[in-house]
Amino acid sequence: MELFVQQLINGLTIGTIYALIALGYTMVYGIIQLINFAHGEVFMVGAYIGLTAITFFGFVSGSTLPMAMLYLAVMLLISMAGSGLLGIVIDQIAYRPIRNSPRLVALISAIGVSFVLQNAVMLIYGPQDQGVPQIVPDIHFIFGDVTITLMQIMILAVSLVLMVFLNFLVQHTQLGRAMRATSQDHKMARLVGINVNWIISLTFFIGSAMAAVGGVLFGLYYHTVNFHDGYLAGLKAFTAAVLGGIGNIPGAMVGGVLIGLAEGLGAGYISSEWKNVFAFVILVLILLFKPTGLFGERVADRA
C-alpha cells in the first residue's frame, strides 16, 4: 500500500509535467493539424533557459523560502517568454512556408527543427548533463512510509494554477473564443475579423510557454538537464495528448497525468528498466483501438 501511494505521488508529479508539455501538442494540433515534432525540444530549451536565468542572477543555495519562490517565479517567467518566442520563430521559419503542403512535408521539417534545436543546445552547453541548483528547499513531509517533497507540491501547485488559467483563457475570454473559432475553420474565422496568423502565433507562444514551465520544473525535480531530455519527454507528452484526444485541452491534462501514473506504477510494480516502454505501448494501443482518445471528437487518421 505504501509503495502504491508513493508511486502514485511520483507518477502524479511527473504526469503533470507531461501534461504541461502535452498542452502545446494538443493546442497546435487543434489549430493547424500539425504534430509539432519539435515541441519536446522546446521543453528542453525551456529547461536550459531557466538554468541560464538562475545562473545569471547568481542564485545562492540555502536562501529563505520567499526568496526561493521569487527565484522560481523569475526563472519561470524568463523561460516562458524565451521559449514562447522560440515557438513563434519555429512556426514562422519552418512551418508557415509549408502550411498548405501535405503532412509528410511538415513532419519532416519538424524533425529537422528538432535536430537543429538539440544540436544547438549541445553545442552551446556541451553534451554532458548540466546540474540544476536546488532552488526549492529540500523539505520532506513524511506520512508513515510515504514521502512527499516540497518540490513535488510546488510542481503540482504551479501546474494546477497554469492549467486553470489556460482553461479560463480558452473557455471564457474573447481571445479564447477567437482561438476556438480558428481551430474550427480558418476561413470563417478570417471572415468574422479574426487575425488567423496572429492567433496561430499566439497558440505557439502559449504552448511553448507551457512546455517551458514543464522544462524548468523537470530540471528542478531531477536536478539535472541534458539536451537529450526533450525527445523522450516530448514523445510521452505526445502520447498523453493522443490519449486525452488530440486537440482537446482538458484531455491533454488528464492524459498527461494518466501517462505519469502508468509510468510510476509500472516502474514500481513491474520493472523500472521497462519504464519507457509503457508509454509507447499505451501510445500504440490507443492509436490502434481508440484513435479519438478519451475525450476527443477528432479522428486521428487524417492523412
Place this chain on the structure above:
Amino acid sequence: MIKKQGLGSGVQGPGRKYLFFWPLAFGLFLILPLIDHSAYHQDVLVTAGIYILLALGLNMIVGYAGLLNLGYAAFFGIGAYTCAGLNLAWHIPFWLALPVAVVVTGFFGFLVGLPVLRVKGDYLAIVTLGFGEIVRIVFNNLDPITGGPNGLLGIEHPVIFYPVFNPSLIWKRFDFGVSSFPYYYLVFFCVILVAYFSLRLDRSRIGRAWIAVREDEVAAGCMGIPVPQVKLLAFGVGSSIAGIAGSIFAAKQGTITPDSFDFILSVMILAMVVLGGMGSVPGVILGGLVLSILPELLREFSIYRMLIFGLVMILMMIFRPQGFLGNVRRKYELTTR
C-alpha cells in the same frame, strides 16, 4: 513500343539527360577497390553501401507506398540480431542465416504493418516510431537472448569455398575476415540487386498499385486495388531489405549493440530517402552515398553534422520537397494539396 528498362530508365524528368552516367558509375564502383587500396576508403564505402540498402528498402515503404515509417532502424536491428543469434546459437553460417534474417525481418515488417493499417499519415509515423523504440528497449533489456546493453559479440565472418584444379579438384576456404575488401563486393552486389529489384517493382503491377494507393487511397480502392494487402506488402518487402543490410552489418562488425539501431539512424535513413528524392531509385542511391560520405569529409566539423542535417531537412522541405532527383509526379504531389 517497348521501353528500355535499364538502370537509367528509372531516372525521370531532368535525370534522363544523364543516362550515360549510371553505367559509368557502375563501372567506377566495380573497379574502385582494385585501384584504390585504401582500407579506410573501402570501409567508408561498405558502410555507405549498407546505408544505401536501408534507404532503398525504406524507399519502398515511404517513397512508393507513401507510408511514413520512423522506426526503420528497428528492422535493421531485427535483421542483425537474427543473423547474429542464429550464428552464435547454432553456428549457422552467414549464407544460410542471411535468407532467414530476410524472411524474419520481412515477417516483422508484415506484423507491424498489420495493426498499423488502421492509422494514417503522421499517426502512422508516430506508431512506427513507438515500435522502433520498443524494439530497441527490448534488445537492451532482454539480456538472456540479446546480451543486453553489451550486445552480441563473436559473430563469425562469412566464409566461402571455391574450387581449385591443382591438378585434381580441391575446395579452398576463404574467410571474409575483418578487411573491408570482400564485404565491398558483397555489398556492391546486394545494392545492384536491390536497386534492380526496386526499379522492376516500380514498373510492375505491385509498384503501380503502391503509387496509386499513395496518391489517392480511396480512388485506388475504387479501381479494385486491395488497399490493405498492398500496404502490407510494402511494409513486408521494404522491411525485408533491412534484413539483408542487418545481416551484412552483423557479419562484418562481428559485434552488435542495441545503440546501433536508434532513432537517429531511422531519421538518417529517412533523410537519405527524402534528400535523394522519394520514390526515385537513383535519387535514393545518391542520397545514401552523399549522406554517408559527407560526414567523413566533414570530420573536423562532425559536431555540427546533425545541426546541418536538421537545417538541410527544413530547407529541403521548403524549397525542394521532391529531393535532388525526385520524379515529377512526386513533385506535384508534394507541392500542392
